[in-house]
Amino acid sequence: MASELTVERVLTVVELVPRGRVVSYGDIAGIVGIGPRQVGSFMSRYAGGLPWWRVTNAAGDFPEELRERARPHWADEGILFKRNGFGCRIADYRADLASLRTAYEQRIADTLARMGTPVPHTSNPAARALAAAGISTLEELSEWRRADVAELHGVGPSSLTVWDAALDEADLTWKA
Numbered sequence: 001m002a003s004e005l006t007v008e009r010v011l012t013v014v015e016l017v018p019r020g021r022v023v024s025y026g027d028i029a030g031i032v033g034i035g036p037r038q039v040g041s042f043m044s045r046y047a048g049g050l051p052w053w054r055v056t057n058a059a060g061d062f063p064e065e066l067r068e069r070a071r072p073h074w075a076d077e078g079i080l081f082k083r084n085g086f087g088c089r090i091a092d093y094r095a096d097l098a099s100l101r102t103a104y105e106q107r108i109a110d111t112l113a114r115m116g117t118p119v120p121h122t123s124n125p126a127a128r129a130l131a132a133a134g135i136s137t138l139e140e141l142s143e144w145r146r147a148d149v150a151e152l153h154g155v156g157p158s159s160l161t162v163w164d165a166a167l168d169e170a171d172l173t174w175k176a
Contacts, residue, residue: 059086067085112136118138149174
């Protein structure tokens, strides 16, 4: 299950990829804290108005159905296709990931201020479990069933008790 904020995180990174540069699904996943397949899924559903052609697989390639659609965009931005025609040499065109992460963190802080209340920190294992599930706000947490969160590796009863109280204070509840 993906929250609106998780989708927004992915799309924010896509927006920030500089002209003439590319990143892989895995690069975005590493910045956002989700899996590369989730990134691909969100891209296929929500990235229509964004520079989708700047996101490739780890080898810098596109699936066959996207290659010809990407070609004019890449030509306009100065990105050259490899001889095999599948994509670009990602090592030559990859965006500076540290700069991209910094820009993302600045932009997402503004988004979080608009879209959500941070989940209270309880323990490092619980924080890692939530991050791995793409949960960083109480609003995202409220889109989950308590029992499903309890099953995440690293989440214990004391964390759940703290989150119960935080959800209640924010006038939110666990998904039924």
